[in-house]
Amino acid sequence: MPSLEELQKDICDAICGGDDTGLSELIAGDGIDPRARLRIYRNHAVITLTDALKATYPVVCRLVSDAFFAYAAHEFIREHLPERPSLAEYGAEFASFLAQFPPCRELGYLADIARLEWAINQALHADTVVAVTRGDLSGIVAADAPRLVLTIDPGLRLVESRWPIERIWRANQADGDPDLTIDLDSGGVRLRIHRRGDRVVLKSLSPCELAFLQALANGDSLTDAADAALRIDLLFDLAAALGAILEDGTVTGFRLETPSED
Amino acid sequence: MAKHRSTTRDGLAAAGIGLRSAHIAEIMETRPAIGFLEVHAENYMTGTPAVAALEALRRDYPISIHGVGLSLGSAGALDREHLARLRALVDRIEPDLVSEHLSWSGLPGVYLNDLLPLPYTEESLEIVSDHIDEAQAALGRRLLIENPSAYLRFRHSTIAESEFLSELVRLTGCAILCDVNNLYVNADNFGFDPWAYLAALPARAIGEIHLAGHHRADIDGRSILIDDHGSAVSKPVWDLYAHALDRFGPKPTLIEWDSNLPALPVLLAEARYADRIGAMQAAERRTRAVA
Numbered sequence: 019m020p021s022l023e024e025l026q027k028d029i030c031d032a033i034c035g036g037d038d039t040g041l042s043e044l045i046a047g048d049g050i051d052p053r054a055r056l057r058i059y060r061n062h063a064v065i066t067l068t069d070a071l072k073a074t075y076p077v078v079c080r081l082v083s084d085a086f087f088a089y090a091a092h093e094f095i096r097e098h099l100p101e102r103p104s105l106a107e108y109g110a111e112f113a114s115f116l117a118q119f120p121p122c123r124e125l126g127y128l129a130d131i132a133r134l135e136w137a138i139n140q141a142l143h144a145d146t147v148v149a150v151t152r153g154d155l156s157g158i159v160a161a162d163a164p165r166l167v168l169t170i171d172p173g174l175r176l177v178e179s180r181w182p183i184e185r186i187w188r189a190n191q192a193d194g195d196p197d198l199t200i201d202l203d204s205g206g207v208r209l210r211i212h213r214r215g216d217r218v219v220l221k222s223l224s225p226c227e228l229a230f231l232q233a234l235a236n237g238d239s240l241t242d243a244a245d246a247a248l249r250i251d252l253l254f255d256l257a258a259a260l261g262a263i264l265e266d267g268t269v270t271g272f273r274l275e276t277p278s279e280d
Numbered sequence: 281m282a283k284h285r286s287t288t289r290d291g292l293a294a295a296g297i298g299l300r301s302a303h304i305a306e307i308m309e310t311r312p313a314i315g316f317l318e319v320h321a322e323n324y325m326t327g328t329p330a331v332a333a334l335e336a337l338r339r340d341y342p343i344s345i346h347g348v349g350l351s352l353g354s355a356g357a358l359d360r361e362h363l364a365r366l367r368a369l370v371d372r373i374e375p376d377l378v379s380e381h382l383s384w385s386g387l388p389g390v391y392l393n394d395l396l397p398l399p400y401t402e403e404s405l406e407i408v409s410d411h412i413d414e415a416q417a418a419l420g421r422r423l424l425i426e427n428p429s430a431y432l433r434f435r436h437s438t439i440a441e442s443e444f445l446s447e448l449v450r451l452t453g454c455a456i457l458c459d460v461n462n463l464y465v466n467a468d469n470f471g472f473d474p475w476a477y478l479a480a481l482p483a484r485a486i487g488e489i490h491l492a493g494h495h496r497a498d499i500d501g502r503s504i505l506i507d508d509h510g511s512a513v514s515k516p517v518w519d520l521y522a523h524a525l526d527r528f529g530p531k532p533t534l535i536e537w538d539s540n541l542p543a544l545p546v547l548l549a550e551a552r553y554a555d556r557i558g559a560m561q562a563a564e565r566r567t568r569a570v571a
């Protein structure tokens with residue numbers, strides 16, 4: 019008899035579409051081909067994991083039809099099984115899978131819609147962190163401002179696309195207009211994705227706002243982040259940008275960087 | 281509203297329902313009378329807003345946390361990170377019941393999203409009981425272990441499932457979650473007597489009963505029951521439930537409905553029906569005691 023470990027490894031392989039001949043002898047048929055019995059489990063895994071992907075990527079599914087989504091999901095699941103039981107965390111690689119999936123070659127924007135939906139999913143499931151307010155920063159004297167480093171909410175996501183993915187996404191929401199014609203050449207978008215309360219809010223950013231937030235999210239100091247924004251737009255307004263991210267709950271911590279020795 | 285806390289020594293007084301996301305808002309708003317709410321642990325392990333909803337609901341309803349991902353039957357070590365997340369959820373919600381399955385779900389780093397059957401052998405018994413010991417120590421409380429539905433059985437099994445569960449109770453002090461629909465499905469699929477199975481379980485260790493719907497499928501020209509939680513509880517499962525209550529006495533009972541989810545009142549009506557069967561069984565037991 020195989021050990022339990024060997025048996026479970028073989029069943030895993032069989033459910034993933036591998037060879038199941040050795041298992042047939044271990045499974046009582048009771049009138050049904052043991053391989054057909056294993057297929058019940060394989061089908062269950064594919065169906066429920068497809069449902070999990072559909073829950074995370076509803077707009078991708080709407081854009082391509084249920085049947086095509088099921089086909090793409092099936093191919094994806096063959097390569098990517100969940101690593102752990104929390105299915106809200108399953109499917110991170112679906113966008114890059116779609117980007118390489120030959121049948122989707124004509125739908126250049128689809129992978130970016132998937133990236134947006136994954137970002138929304140991550141924002142929705144992120145831990146809630148208390149935001150810093152203007153008042154919390156009132157003790158910082160102007161002379162220390164160059165050493166100020168702000169912490170951005172770890173649940174906040176930034177997505178950039180050369181396609182109008184925000185408009186496509188909104189048109190495919192329950193209250194959207196699915197018949198809306200969207201010109202795919204109407205330009206790209208930079209989005210800040212952030213949960214406020216129970217809802218995830220999408221906000222369109224200018225190129226310098228994106229550079230500013232990206233730098234802060236990378237842990238750069240406030241002055242370095244402002245420099246990054248100014249390199250894109252000389253008219254970047256730091257006071258307005260700082261005020262905005264304090265208003266909308268983007269900042270969840272701050273510290274004064276110790277000046278380096280050199 | 282008064283908390284529907286358990287009032288009898290037999291546990292939660294009225295039947296509960298599985299809490300599904302589509303019903304959360306309606307339950308929050310209307311606060312219907314429900315014996316308890318049961319949630320799948322794995323849906324509440326992130327920072328999802330659903331956790332805040334559950335924290336609000338636990339003020340009015342007893343909560344049961346039902347794990348589907350701990351994989352107590354996996355040959356390797358338990359997923360310690362998953363166990364830690366389960367513990368954090370249990371600490372936060374302080375549920376009345378915490379349950380898991382007599383099954384396995386994958387290998388380290390691979391989760392098949394299913395409750396797969398085990399060969400019932402001495403080796404499996406040792407592995408599962410060690411894992412239950414570890415989980416109960418980590419959670420600081422007794423686990424209820426559910427009998428799974430199954431579509432295959434292993435030739436090298438040497439222990440009957442009812443005996444396997446009884447041994448787990450003896451070895452670990454765990455309780456049993458008796459899923460009457462799973463039992464009915466398995467008895468039909470493998471041709472054994474569900475009444476004898478119930479008779480072999482230790483009545484005092486039964487901590488909860490599950491009820492759900494199933495459907496009949498055709499495979500290789502043979503009919504097979506699939507436990508899909510996608511319909512009302514069937515007549516023969518209600519009959520088996522009545523028999524289980526007759527044998528075990530009143531037990532917290534849960535209606536599970538996961539696919540083809542109906543409107544909330546349909547689910548509540550199923551729970552009320554379970555309560556009626558419970559009341560009838562209790563009356564019968566009293567009559568017998570007098571006679």
